Amino acid sequence: MKRRRKRLVRIIAALAVLALIFIYKGMFNGKGLYFTTGFGRHEILQAGSQKVYDYEASILFADVRKQYESLFGSDVWSREIDGQSFETYARQQVRTKLIRVAYMNELADKRGVVLNREESANISKAAKEYLACVDDASAKRLGLTQEQIEQMFTKFAIASRLYNDMTANLQTEVSADYARVITIQYISADSENLINSAKTRLDGGESFFYVARDINNGGDYECELRRGEMEKEFEEAAYNLATGETSQIVSCKGRYYIIRCVSDNEKTKTEANKNDIIEARKLEEFNKNFEEYEGSIYLHFNDKLWDKTDFNTVNENTAFEDVFNKYFK
Structure with missing residues (x-):
């Protein structure tokens, strides 16, 4: 999944951070x-x-x-x-x-x-x-x-x-909705037949947890989600869900998903994410202003x-x- 790669990169970048000024990845x-x-x-x-x-x-x-x-x-x-x-x-x-x-x-x-x-x-x-x-x-x-x-x-x-x-x-205003961190479960399949069979099982009353573990072959089925970590179609479907709601089938770059919202707002993590977004914007603006000086x-x-x-x-x-x-x- 796209989010796995982005999250790994984010973790590694965070390890290199010292007072937020050291994430810089441009030319020397x-x-x-x-x-x-x-x-x-x-x-x-x-x-x-x-x-x-x-x-x-x-x-x-x-x-x-x-x-x-x-x-x-x-x-x-x-x-x-x-x-x-x-x-x-x-x-x-x-x-x-x-x-x-x-x-x-x-x-x-x-x-x-x-x-x-x-x-x-x-x-x-x-x-x-x-x-x-x-x-x-x-x-x-x-x-x-x-x-x-x-x-x-x-x-x-x-x-x-x-x-x-x-x-x-x-000016670094960030809306609470944009910074919102949610927790989801998801079923992931590489064919329409497989995702349709998962949907039929859910409609028949089977637990989302058991269907997800089965269809995902024992792999990941639950995660925290922040905006920008997944493809647009997946993200829109996930963020439109309230706690306890389940999406319809979502088609995204050759894969198919069904998403269930466990929590539509992890409040403590949302606040932390808001601060991270603000600091990232500050860093981006700082780099724009600083690069010209570095070039001299x-x-x-x-x-x-x-x-x-x-x-x-x-x-x-x-x-x-x-x-x-x-x-x-």
Whole structure:
């Protein structure tokens, strides 16, 4: 089903999110990469006056490793996504995140964006807390110091502040109906004969649950649904149902469905979905305004050092992202 693919992509994208500014999937900048040999020993990249170091990549590698293993299990690294290994995919996410934060800090400098008093005070607290979560061997191997971690938290906090400042006045109204999350059961068949037989059984009084399990061959038969996750015909039929109602047969791209509404409004999840939609719109608008600026800056990327940076260098008890969210969200 279309929703399965979209939901998987949404989960994976969410794992890469830090203060909503890191979902960015566009080109790094309009002029492409510009390679240079003028790097310091541990510099991964330069963007304008901004510099990013290998220990920052290692910390973010640890974050995505922890997040993916928590969701998909430790064998996730033997799988593929979009024709590439999960590690390659995760490394690309980290690369994109580091580049975006560097660009945002460069623009923040030009716009005079600074942290407020509370945010500034939280930098050292966050750095101390995170450093305590990194095992001694990892910290020693990378030479991690309180000052380095403070600098990293500062970069991410300033990027978040810039994002909030640039999206503060956007109009992002979302209707409750558009954000509505519903729970449905469905029967899915690949032929008219099979779906008609299912309809006959339902009309004869058989339980939707038992018919769905039978026709769906023991596969999925119940799900939460948000707008945009399924094809138009399926979505319209589902959202037109009240709790307890069952649709007629729905034809959709060569498959046939009968849908039963279990709940026509999961209120708590609807509110959360409304917030997600608002943040997605803010991010889309931010990217439109930011891409022109990105196109004006050359990016110097140290591929040689990047390729040497180990995906498994840092062992942490708590993710950098979790500590960041605690103090800056």
